[in-house]
Amino acid sequence: MSDVTVIGGGLAGSEAAWQAAEAGCSVELWEMRPVKTTPAHHTEGLAELVCSNSMGNLSLTTASGLLKEELRRLGSMILRSADATRVPAGGALGLAREDFSAAVTEAVHGHPNIEVLRREATEIPEGPTVVATGPLTSEALAKEMAELSGETLYFYDAASPILFRDSLDEEKVYLASRYGKGEAAYLNCPMNGDEYYAFIEELTNAELAPIKDFEEDMYFEGCLPVEVIAGRGPETLRFGPMKPVGLPDARTGEEPYAVVQLRQDDAEGQLFNMVGFQTRLKWGEQKRVLRTIPGLENAEFARMGVMHRNTYLPSNRMLDATMRVRGSEVPLFFAGQLTGVEGYVESSAMGLIAGLNAARMACGEEPMELPQDTMTGALAQYITVKDGTLQPINSNWGLVPAAPKKENGRRLSKPERRELQARMALESLEKFAGLRTEVAG
Template sequence: MGRMTRPEISVIGAGLAGSEAALSAAAQGVHVRLYEMRPAKMTPAHRSGDFAELVCSTSLGGEGEMQSKGMLQAELRSVGGGIVGSADQSRVPAGNALAVDREAFSARVTALIRAHPLIEVIAGEVERVPDGICVIATGPLTSDALAEDVQRLTGSERLSFYDAAAPVIDIDSIDMDIAWRAGRYEQSADYINCPLTKAEYLRFMTALEQARSHTPHDWEKLEFFEGCMPIEEIARRGVDTPRFGPMSPKGLDNPKTGRWPYAVVQLRQEDEGGRMWSLVGFQTGLKWGDQKEVVQLIPGLQNAEIVRYGVMHRNTYLNAPDVLLDTLQLKADPQKFVAGVLAGTEGYLESAATGWLAGLNAARLAQGLAPSVPPQTSMLGGLVHYLASANPKGFQPMNVNWALVPDPELPAGKRKWGKREKRPLMFRAGLQDFGTWAAAQGLDVKLPASVLEEKEASAPEPVTAG
């Protein structure tokens, strides 16, 4: 018999996504070549050569059954995810959030990878995507040469180099007694419209003028152009400028008055199920607290729940709905997987989670198995479903949020769920479904005791022979 060879894959980038991808694939018995250009070539955002370096924040999100990131953390813990495990071992007090000592965290992840017998770390810049099965996880500062090769694989128009996003709202928090659905000049009703009187518009403009902007790092700064101007910059050009731009009321008859309002804010559907809606023309760099206050001054959005805040910063990401399957494979080349920010996610935890799934699926493909996707009731399943099915027009990266996960079925006689009622139900049901899926992939799953108890309590009574 000839010498048996072990299946192998490549992973480019040792940030949170790439590190988790390498650990996930290696856990399946696959040999991993992990490429990392640091410290030989640094980026403006990094300070060391350690893996999974946290650059801007120490927080991996809120914990517990009320938090969407808490649900994603629980899913990764249940399958032994290396990033969440290292975070748990490096945590520092931060109330109900998972925060870490950044240096200790990166050192733990680095040691975990370097000690793994199936992971081979290769130092140096990768300028071309390797042949064979590969996970591309190079983050928001992908090098120019590699970005050019990714453009070759996907098409140049599908790769963006900056993130200019508007706030995204959960539809359940939009007051449809005030807002209405319509297109301009009675075109198809594809938009939700929020009307403003002159007094409401002037109050909104004053708040927008006084709101504070996020101060970007030097490497994040953008050169604004007309098609991507932040709403606060448009407002600085004159009090009526937004009303003749993104807030124009032309062609929008308010059904309550039969006339055009003084100004209008439009929202466009962002996801397949119509749970998430973004403010058209409202890309913004405002601080998140100020952003929320300004948005909630818009009639119809006074109780708006923002599931993704607007941002303006340097970023490299693909138009995921155009180029990715929900398995995180490239449509153009299914041997290539993409994870993290490059795949269209926002946030450290989301990067790690997509890295875990890309690593698992790359390993399965290397072993002759079909890639698989968690159920949409899980937070990770909801996220990758969104990436593959979102509105590709003006696509912007997304963080996890409850609008990604279907609401539980309403009991008979109940009109509407309250957040504090439904989120724990979504958390437990989604985690159960994730665990069932993961076990079917042959993974060792360890669910929290509270979820196991609920699963046992809801199991049908065994049928015995009569």
């Protein structure tokens, strides 16, 4: 029997398995694909990205940038694989989807302490375990988790379509990154006012795909379907995913009235995904409506948008900030999006904490919390102590201590304050990592 069992080979489970293995434990990683698949996964690779191929902003003036930097410094295998499979994406960490999954699969399969088993867990095994089966946990295990937690929570998440580049009208789309930041990485489909309002009209009247037991208003605000955003008012998309500012068309020198941005999705640049265009429209309707966008008249779809109900746990009543189930007799941990964080990087971060701690307990050591003034530690803290109902949460600046408004008598700008917050978090992490080495050594 292995020292630690990890269930689910997604972002969180792969990270957890790697961390536990690196700490010297023997690890069994159970992944049910391809024996059984989920409604959103398409491959048998570990850490498959189900929708966007972006891990968010790289800048340390963003909460997501800080979280990624912390994970790098904590030795995250997911971040290392992401950095190694980057595609041009302006200031964001865009990934060649398949290469990223292949890098993680290779790292996990190649680790001498990890054995990967392709099987579905229908119940939680005995012994030190990390459950990281994600928002689309298979039914039997979800039932067992509901019994353990007393309730499970859920929300709806949608994925955006992916297009073949050679089906786009290169005369109409143009390459640019917002405000010229980084390399010109996005393909932009420009719209004038008439085209924009005609598109909004089509989008808001298109037919939706039926979903079993669907309840309205249970969306995650950070990932709303494009038709829901459009339904909030005709201008809303122009101030959201279709914002044209900073994206002048080099051919005219002018900013269009609205744009649809496409981000490179594979290393070769043959696939592009529609940024912020997650949707629940029926597939036929998606094709019809999205082909009214200038440049996409003949677009061919490599993947359609879909929406799913996502499960998560009431971690605020169930877990402590080490990701351990409070009061459980055996070391039982949860990780990833199941714990109430949202997003690829956040899920990986909770995988890292759970993996490290499962290994510690397997070695007879106490699990540990990360400092609360780091983004990683603060996220873990938030989801495990939040009052009332836990809503899925991304990394954000409200979680870590605020920076002073002035330094050396000078008022700091917002980006400067963010950088200072990031610096404080990273210093705290370095101090903690130093301590950790001392304890381990």
